[in-house]
Each structure stands twice: as C-alpha cells, then as structure tokens.
Amino acid sequence: MTERLEQRYCIKFCQKLGDSQVETIRKIRSAFGDDTMGITQIKEWFNRFKNGRTSAESEPRSGRPVVIRDRRVTNREIAEEVDINTFAAHSDVTEDLAMKRVAAKFVPKLLTAEQKERRVEVSQDMLDSINSDPDFMNTIITVDESWVYGYDPETKMQSSQWKHSTLLDSN
Structure with a gap:
C-alpha cells in the first residue's frame, strides 16, 4: 500500500x-512526519469522506494521461485539464503514475562549417610551426576550455520533463 x-x-x-x-491534520502530521501529504489534500480527502465517499483509492481515469502526450506539461496544466487542484495533480503524477520531473540533459551544439574550417586552419598552422621550429612545443600553454554557441532563454524548469521512474534507472 502506498503511503498516500x-x-x-x-x-x-x-x-x-x-x-x-x-485535528485530523495534526494527527496525520504526527503519524507521518515529513512524508505527510499537503494540508489542501488532507482537507479535500476529509471532505470527500464527509460527503459520503467510501473508497480511499484514486478514481480510475479513462484514456492515457495528459503527461504521456506532452512530457513538459506542468502540474498547473494537468490540474486545469482534469479539474483538480495542483497538489492533487502532483500527487497523481508522482504517486499513481510513478513519474518524476527531471531536467533536460545539456546537449552541446554542433559546430558550424565555418567553425570546423577555422579549427582545421589553426591545427594546420600549429603543425607548420612545429615542423619549422623544434622548440615550438615548449612555448605552448594549454587550458581546458569549452565553447558553447547560441542562446536559449528556456529555464531549467521549462526544459524539464516527466519521466517514468523505471526509465530513470536506465538513463
């Protein structure tokens, strides 16, 4: 049985x-500590039971979840789509669907043809210098350097995606 x-x-x-x-919130917090669901969720479930609900299980939903079609969807967008609050949406995605939000991996940009050509020219100049002056290598200072071209204003949160927990282990 899941903790939720x-x-x-x-x-x-x-x-x-x-x-x-x-009283219920106090007791739940006392019993579950840091793993307690949010106050809003506790109130929602309390009211559901007060209004006659008998099952503590999540309602089955028809069709594929919204998250699968668009892995960049936010909790707010999910909540609006299925008409629940954002805390319930987060709980459904993380608990029921076993998904976690992970930041997209950094992928370096490929070099342009001009940049490749410039690297070949510099390398050729270095080889010519080495061939003409045997002491040339003693004058070189090396550093570890990375060049990243382009600008992407997308934030880390905006680029994050939902991934199923079984897929996280393989990556």
Whole structure:
C-alpha cells in the first residue's frame, strides 16, 4: 500500500470518529512526519469522506494521461485539464503514475562549417610551426576550455520533463 493511500485511510478513520479537519491534520502530521501529504489534500480527502465517499483509492481515469502526450506539461496544466487542484495533480503524477520531473540533459551544439574550417586552419598552422621550429612545443600553454554557441532563454524548469521512474534507472 502506498503511503498516500495509507494516509487517506487514516483521514477516513479520523473523519468517521468525528475529528475536525484541524485535528485530523495534526494527527496525520504526527503519524507521518515529513512524508505527510499537503494540508489542501488532507482537507479535500476529509471532505470527500464527509460527503459520503467510501473508497480511499484514486478514481480510475479513462484514456492515457495528459503527461504521456506532452512530457513538459506542468502540474498547473494537468490540474486545469482534469479539474483538480495542483497538489492533487502532483500527487497523481508522482504517486499513481510513478513519474518524476527531471531536467533536460545539456546537449552541446554542433559546430558550424565555418567553425570546423577555422579549427582545421589553426591545427594546420600549429603543425607548420612545429615542423619549422623544434622548440615550438615548449612555448605552448594549454587550458581546458569549452565553447558553447547560441542562446536559449528556456529555464531549467521549462526544459524539464516527466519521466517514468523505471526509465530513470536506465538513463
């Protein structure tokens, strides 16, 4: 049983005993500590049970989740699409779908034809210098340097994607 489901059963139990939302939140926090679901979620589940809901399981949803079609979708967009709050959307994606948000990997840009040509010219000049002056290599100072061309204003969060937890282990 997942910890979120366990917490939902505890919320249902507290509601059945007649505890208030505040008492329920305090008890859930005391029992689960740092792994407690958000206050808004606790209140939502408390009200669901108060309004007659009997199951602590998440409702089955038809069709493929929105996340699969667009891995860059945000929790807010998911929440708006299925008409739930952002905390519930986050819980559904991370708990029920076992997905995590990961930043896109940095991929260096390929060199342009002009840049490649310039590197060949510099290398050829170096070889010519070495052939004409045997002490030339003693005058070279080397450094470790990376060149990145272009500008992409996309933030790390904007470039992040949802990945299923089984796919994270293989990458």
